[in-house]
Amino acid sequence: MGACTSKPYQKPNPYAKRGTLETPQIPEPTSHLDTPLREDGVGNAGKKSPFFPFYSPSPARYFSSKISSPAGTPQRKMFKMPFPPPSPAKHLKAMLLRRHGGGEELKPSDEGVMEAEKVYETAKLDKSFGFSTQFTNRYDVKEEVGRGHFGYTCSAIAKKGKLKGQKVAVKIIPKEKVCIVKDKSTSIKL
Numbered sequence: 001m002g003a004c005t006s007k008p009y010q011k012p013n014p015y016a017k018r019g020t021l022e023t024p025q026i027p028e029p030t031s032h033l034d035t036p037l038r039e040d041g042v043g044n045a046g047k048k049s050p051f052f053p054f055y056s057p058s059p060a061r062y063f064s065s066k067i068s069s070p071a072g073t074p075q076r077k078m079f080k081m082p083f084p085p086p087s088p089a090k091h092l093k094a095m096l097l098r099r100h101g102g103g104e105e106l107k108p109s110d111e112g113v114m115e116a117e118k119v120y121e122t123a124k125l126d127k128s129f130g131f132s133t134q135f136t137n138r139y140d141v142k143e144e145v146g147r148g149h150f151g152y153t154c155s156a157i158a159k160k161g162k163l164k165g166q167k168v169a170v171k172i173i174p175k176e177k178v179c180i181v182k183d184k185s186t187s188i189k190l
């Protein structure tokens with residue numbers, strides 16, 4: 001075991017009268033390795049780092065000092081935007097919620113989004129309108145048996161064709177969930 005070579009830390013006395021503050025005793029540099037870093041950065045290349053007890057050409061010390069980094073060294077750029085911008089998804093979901101009758105009092109918060117999902121899940125399928133006569137002539141739609149992302153699945157009794165009299169499942173997709181592309185050559189009838 002070697003002898004302890006550490007020196008007591010000499011902290012200025014905060015209770016001393018103004019003007020009589022004790023100044024810490026800074027030992028004189030004993031070698032070129034102990035030379036303090038210059039504020040202007042001149043001649044500091046490869047000098048002692050404030051983070052590591054060894055001498056490194058790392059630019060890390062530029063992050064904590066006022067010294068301007070050498071040309072081409074990324075300095076504080078990476079700290080300009082520490083957090084990514086907020087996602088627009090919440091606002092979109094809140095807008096959808098309002099469109100589906102959520103009301104103005106609902107805010108674009110997580111609570112509001114959950115409300116919107118609840119509104120969709122609890123809404124009853126309105127069978128009083130929307131089916132074409134071609135469809136109603138063919139199927140007698142009964143109760144809803146399930147629900148997917150896009151539409152409702154209902155049980156139905158076929159009225160015509162091979163399946164006449166049989167129980168079938170029909171999937172009903174609301175018009176607003178259908179994307180219609182129209183151009184000169186094609187036209188889609190609903």
Ligand SMILES: Nc1ncnc2c1ncn2[C@@H]1O[C@H](COP(=O)(O)OP(=O)(O)OP(=O)(O)O)[C@@H](O)[C@H]1O
Nearest residue numbers: 145146147148149150151152153154168169170171
């Ligand atoms: N033939 C069937 N008999 C009984 N129940 C059915 C039948 N087909 C679908 N279902 C019920 O309806 C639910 C939704 O079915 P659907 O096929 O619409 O699901 P999905 O493909 O996930 O929906 P989406 O394509 O809209 O996301 C199913 O989870 C199921 O419970």
